[in-house]
Amino acid sequence: MGEEIDDEPETDGGIRAYTVRLELVDEPGELLRALAPIADNGGNLLSIHHERGNITPRGHIPVEVDLECPPDRFDAVVDGLRDAGVNVIQAGAERYGEEVSVVLVGHLVETDLSETLEAIEADAAAAVVDLSLAAPDGVDAVSSARLRLAVDSGRVEDAIAAVRSIADERDLSVVEPLPGGDA
Amino acid sequence: MRLAVLGAGAVGRSVAELAGEYGHEVVALADSRHATVDADGIDVSSALERKDAGDALGSATPEELFETDYDVLVEATPTTLGDAEPGFSHVRRALEDDRHAVLANKGPVAERYEELRDLEHESAGSIRFEATVGGAIPILSTIEDSTPEAVTAVRGVLNGTANFILTRMAAEGLDYEHVLSEAQDLGVAEADPTFDVDGTDAALKFVILANVLADGGFSLEDADVTGIQNVPGSALELAAEDGRTIRLIGEATRDGVRVGPRLVPENGALAVTGTRNIVQIETRHAGSLHNSGRGAGGPETATAVLSDVGRLPPL
Numbered sequence A: 001m002g003e004e005i006d007d008e009p010e011t012d013g014g015i016r017a018y019t020v021r022l023e024l025v026d027e028p029g030e031l032l033r034a035l036a037p038i039a040d041n042g043g044n045l046l047s048i049h050h051e052r053g054n055i056t057p058r059g060h061i062p063v064e065v066d067l068e069c070p071p072d073r074f075d076a077v078v079d080g081l082r083d084a085g086v087n088v089i090q091a092g093a094e095r096y097g098e099e100v101s102v103v104l105v106g107h108l109v110e111t112d113l114s115e116t117l118e119a120i121e122a123d124a125a126a127a128v129v130d131l132s133l134a135a136p137d138g139v140d141a142v143s144s145a146r147l148r149l150a151v152d153s154g155r156v157e158d159a160i161a162a163v164r165s166i167a168d169e170r171d172l173s174v175v176e177p178l179p180g181g182d183a
Numbered sequence B: 001m002r003l004a005v006l007g008a009g010a011v012g013r014s015v016a017e018l019a020g021e022y023g024h025e026v027v028a029l030a031d032s033r034h035a036t037v038d039a040d041g042i043d044v045s046s047a048l049e050r051k052d053a054g055d056a057l058g059s060a061t062p063e064e065l066f067e068t069d070y071d072v073l074v075e076a077t078p079t080t081l082g083d084a085e086p087g088f089s090h091v092r093r094a095l096e097d098d099r100h101a102v103l104a105n106k107g108p109v110a111e112r113y114e115e116l117r118d119l120e121h122e123s124a125g126s127i128r129f130e131a132t133v134g135g136a137i138p139i140l141s142t143i144e145d146s147t148p149e150a151v152t153a154v155r156g157v158l159n160g161t162a163n164f165i166l167t168r169m170a171a172e173g174l175d176y177e178h179v180l181s182e183a184q185d186l187g188v189a190e191a192d193p194t195f196d197v198d199g200t201d202a203a204l205k206f207v208i209l210a211n212v213l214a215d216g217g218f219s220l221e222d223a224d225v226t227g228i229q230n231v232p233g234s235a236l237e238l239a240a241e242d243g244r245t246i247r248l249i250g251e252a253t254r255d256g257v258r259v260g261p262r263l264v265p266e267n268g269a270l271a272v273t274g275t276r277n278i279v280q281i282e283t284r285h286a287g288s289l290h291n292s293g294r295g296a297g298g299p300e301t302a303t304a305v306l307s308d309v310g311r312l313p314p315l
């Protein structure tokens, strides 16, 4: 990830561009409210990708915001967003945001998969960014689901522990990734 | 060195057969009921021929093995859990008699590590147990060479049967039961594969590794173990769509032992195929080392036993 920092477009005077991923409730005025803390904290909004068609399992709309600010202001921008109650999924790939995959196995449909996903998003402080379900023997049998989760850096272990306990409650098993095993 | 080999199964007989090539002499060989003992060196092949023909290995009792003049006891009787008997008592007896002991038997080093080290402390002899972890692969000696203090974690695949099953399931899209019976037909899985597929065998090895890293403190009871019995083919399929696969991975650190099915990159080092084993040794100063090879088999395991014998100091 260290290399990615060098690829970031950099402007004169030490201003740097960042991408922040947010999740917004689909309500009028929500976008404006969400973006106010950016300017309030010295950031400059560059562009907004509002992916309306793409709704998260919790019914929220993912939004990608490009902004620029001096590097030492960026933390304040992100904190400002969080203080305003905005769900920040990923903020500047070099500092925040890791993606991890887990596979859940068990009676996924019977135990209400969407409720399981909601619990994960709530308790694991993670966003389910991708979901694949394989139920070759029908929905009544054991099936598997692969979830890709976006998690704050440094919180991966916590998020996985939360996924594990949510799965335990529902008698599902989790095939976890192996941190450090990629080397 | 003069070897007394206890156990004449896959490992014990290979040790006895290969000892000469390594410059050692076998003065006793025993199975559960009989022994053959000769201070000038036993005739290994005729003893094994007798055993293969259904006769006694020799006219001595296993007890007489301990009474011979030997330098190293090779403990290759079945691995048992809990009190790790009778293996533990065999090793204790050797140490109390001021002899060395080299173990292939995982039980005593996984379940009663501190007691063994205490006995070793009081003895002129010492213990070695490379063969208990990963068959032919030099793992404990690699850790010893890097010094255990400089090793932060050991991760990897140390059960060939489970790895074979997961590899076949992923490659052929077959389910667990199907591949297991295929593995049994091929002789890769035993008639009772419980300890291989439920993670116990791998856990014993990672418990031994944790004991080496932390200088004791762990037994099987302390390990968090999940097997592969409940991994469906669909989970492997989903993993593959994402460039990953599932392997039964163990982890040993000074903080604990964990064994379970984990997602690993499909082309990553730990995703070995078939019955192959691998460990990643994470070091403080030298990054990660990977040792891979055959983790089981009579001659393979015997080479680990015999290199241990070669590392022992003269008594």
Ligand SMILES: NC(=O)c1ccc[n+]([C@@H]2O[C@H](COP(=O)([O-])OP(=O)(O)OC[C@H]3O[C@@H](n4cnc5c(N)ncnc54)[C@H](OP(=O)(O)O)[C@@H]3O)[C@@H](O)[C@H]2O)c1
Residues within 6 Å of the ligand: B006, B007, B008, B009, B010, B011, B012, B030, B031, B032, B033, B062, B075, B076, B077, B078, B079, B080, B086, B104, B105, B106, B107, B131, B132, B133, B135, B295, B296, B297, B298, B301
């Ligand atoms: N096979 C491998 O690849 C491998 C790899 C690493 C470690 N190990 C470990 O090495 C040990 C031996 O494995 P193996 O595959 O050779 O097992 P095995 O084929 O089952 O042989 C066990 C041998 O031990 C003998 N035995 C049982 N109880 C005894 C007793 N009380 N006193 C003396 N001999 C006794 C048996 O006698 P009988 O012949 O009379 O039954 C047999 O000859 C096990 O602890 C195993 O976990 C094996």
